[in-house]
């Protein structure tokens with residue numbers, strides 16, 4: 347029997363890649379859902395439903411229509427600066443809607459795979475965070491994502507929470523970019539870019555998010571999984587790797603401290619994630635950053 351898979355947030359940067367990758371697999375019948383109309387109609391073997399999942403009635407109708415065996419939630423308010431000043435909106439999609447998805451999955455017997463973030467951690471550690479480590483978010487986006495995780499764990503008996511970090515890859519018009527794209531664009535235009543040299547991350551190639559999800563569809567394991575790259579480096583180092591791989595001018599990269607950057611939203615200093623659990627239990631194997639950059643820029 348083919349599995350019916352529902353990808354929520356299917357117009358988003360990560361959700362679209364997941365939708366495309368899963369719809370290439372004949373074992374699945376895939377439906378994408380997003381707030382707005384399909385951003386790339388006719389581009390793959392999937393059905394598409396526009397719905398506002400924050401509206402109870404629309405969410406209920408979506409589940410009634412699709413009757414999914416697996417639900418993947420890639421919808422969110424995923425811009426920390428915006429969440430910081432729009433608490434209610436952030437709460438509605440990052441917490442309340444997530445709780446409702448979890449409840450519907452539980453009632454219907456569907457497996458729930460929910461995307462979360464390294465920003466649940468404070469960043470005060472000097473070591474890669476493991477799934478068992480205690481979260482303590484430093485911004486409102488992180489607070490909402492942590493509460494979303496808690497709802498899933500409370501309400502679902504068949505779930506996986508996938509924490510990902512600084513997702514990079516090619517984007518479609520209309521999607522928000524990522525810092526690697528910004529670096530490449532600026533350097534190609536001969537413009538300088540300031541990048542923080544004191545925020546450490548484990549960047550995730552967007553195709554590896556799909557890889558993690560496919561593994562978690564096959565496994566029945568419950569719990570949290572860190573799914574990201576294996577290299578932990580600063581944003582400045584990531585920028586240098588982009589310049590290096592694309593043969594662009596290094597001197598346009600201006601490393602600065604978080605203090606000098608004057609970011610309005612606090613961010614964790616060190617939020618690298620350990621992928622040992624995913625490697626051991628799922629056989630997850632991420633691309634290297636260099637491989638990911640080459641795939642992203644098609645070189």
Ligand SMILES: NC(=O)C1=CN([C@@H]2O[C@H](COP(=O)(O)OP(=O)(O)OC[C@H]3O[C@@H](n4cnc5c(N)ncnc54)[C@H](OP(=O)(O)O)[C@@H]3O)[C@@H](O)[C@H]2O)C=CC1
Pocket residue numbers: 354355356357358359360361379380381382383397398399400419420421422423424425439461462463464491510511512513514521522
């Ligand atoms: N991007 C990153 O680097 C990281 C992302 N994450 C997590 O991964 C997930 C995906 O992030 P990302 O790819 O950046 O997401 P995007 O911001 O690119 O996409 C989010 C999608 O959610 C959809 N959406 C928002 N509100 C609603 C609603 N009320 N009803 C239906 N759909 C809605 C939007 O639909 P539409 O476009 O149709 O309006 C949008 O396409 C999130 O959970 C995020 O927290 C975690 C770590 C890093």
Ligand SMILES: Cc1cn([C@H]2C[C@H](O)[C@@H](COP(=O)(O)OP(=O)(O)O[C@H]3O[C@@H](C)C(=O)[C@@H](O)[C@H]3O)O2)c(=O)[nH]c1=O
Pocket residue numbers: 424425426427462463464465510511512513524525528539540541542545581613
């Ligand atoms: C735009 C920009 C960002 N940065 C840094 C800040 C930050 O550490 C990193 C990424 O910046 P962004 O603004 O893209 O995203 P930011 O909001 O920091 O990143 C987060 O997004 C949310 C959704 C997550 O869940 C996190 O995992 C993380 O990826 O790059 C610079 O150094 N220079 C710049 O010009």
